[in-house]
Amino acid sequence: MSSTTDFPAPAPEETQDPAAEMNASVERAARRERRMQVLMPVAALSSALLLWEFLVWYNEVPHYLIPAPSLIAQTLVTDFATLMDSMWFTVKLTLLSLALAIVGGVLLGMLFALSRTIEVSLFPFAVILQVTPVIAIAPLILIYVHDTFSALLICAWIVAFFPILSNTAIGLRSADHNLRDLFTLYQATPLQRLRFLLVPSALPYFMAALKIAGGLALIGAVVAEFVAGTAGQNTGLASRILESSFRQEIPRMFAALFLVSLLGIVIFLATSFLSKAVLGHWHESEIKRES
């Protein structure tokens, strides 16, 4: 058995054992799927933009009716400074109102979960706040609150607050009853019960609420600003849209609109990412299943 020529040298493709081969093919498929997840939406969006550009050019649509995407992009560049100022204002308003909604919603939600009496007494107020359209309350708030920013903040907060409140209250109540018994059996203190049982149980509900409230905070901020008009000097994207509409500057309207959408998308992605980071390792909603 000194000679190796008894056995033909394996071809390079066959050097891998079947298991490694299979792993490699699974990985290739996974990579392909990840690529497709990015490529397909990008391709679809690009085609839509190209089609838009082409139709505007082909039909010679005037820019004050429907501007081409290229013109909107150009406006974004030329008006960059003012648009960014407005964007920053809207970002500040949205994030601050969201933060306040989280603080208020979680605190009140805990109170609700703690006591049925408090919930029964206060819930009607929360519902009234929720069902009354913010656009209808906004003028009143603008009259009573002198500082425009604070008034806008209150409006956006009202919209974002309710989902956080109701989901936190439901989430805190949703803890498994046997687990509650277990905590009773081991004589857990109320604080231990909150930290190790109620908060983790409520997290999936809270995360779902956060995704909704993030979008709502932006809507609240924009709607409130529309109602306020261009009253304030330091104003956000909604005022830019309103102002451009008065001046018939349609490309600028589109540019501001684009930034509002972009902001919404970023908020959505951020909250989705956060939800995945927090729940990804255990909650059914964030676990990827193999088919």
Place this chain on the structure above:
Amino acid sequence: MVMESTMTAQAAPAQDAPTLIRMEGVSKRFANGTVAVRDMNLDIREGEFVSFLGPSGCGKSTALKMIAGLLSISAGEITVNGHPPGKGAEQDIGFVFQDPTLMPWATVFENVFLPLRLRGMSRADARDRIEEALASVGLAKFTNAYPRELSGGMKMRVSIARALVTRPKLLLMDEPFAALDEITRFKLNNDVLDLWARHKLTVIFVTHSVFESVYLSSRVVVMAARPGRVSDVVDLPGGYPRTEAYRTTPDYAENCRVVSAALEETMK
């Protein structure tokens, strides 16, 4: 299942062991008027393996939860290890529910750590005891797994490890294996018998299976429904050590017949 080779042999509980649980005239009436348990009298000695056997609605789970201090007592008195239920300074009861009742967001290690953590023990101090408890149910390699990654039987073992991690005297089990397949259930039956002997536990085991109760227990408390009450108590001191072989002995078959007849009696 990996079991330590140095097993304490199972033996019938001593007749003269001190009483661990005393139930005197215990009744439970729920707010909706249902009488779940009526006038229950029972003494359980240290080292006994007692099954509560009965049809649905006979109050066997209610009785167990009252012993654990999870339900209030409407009338009568229960003493557990010298104190009222749930009032001991040190928690000396382990409880296994029908569902594994694990925290889905926590690993196996964290789940078993829970009782010690609630007692204020640090992770470092608890590590040895947690690993020991997990090893005793054959799950030493699964400390970092999440519950959803485990099978039903394995989840139940984690639940048992969690109940044992505080080294309790008393282990209360509320139909723990009812939802499992028979192969897994037989395995876990043997495991529970081993743990009972090794840790010198007193076990109260709620079940609606005649065969399970006869296989496991040194005494079967047969209960009747509407209102829930004790209808018969059957002593089963023989057959130790109980292994798979016991399931096919004439002794086992005869015990099953006696207990079945007692259970039949409650249905009349």
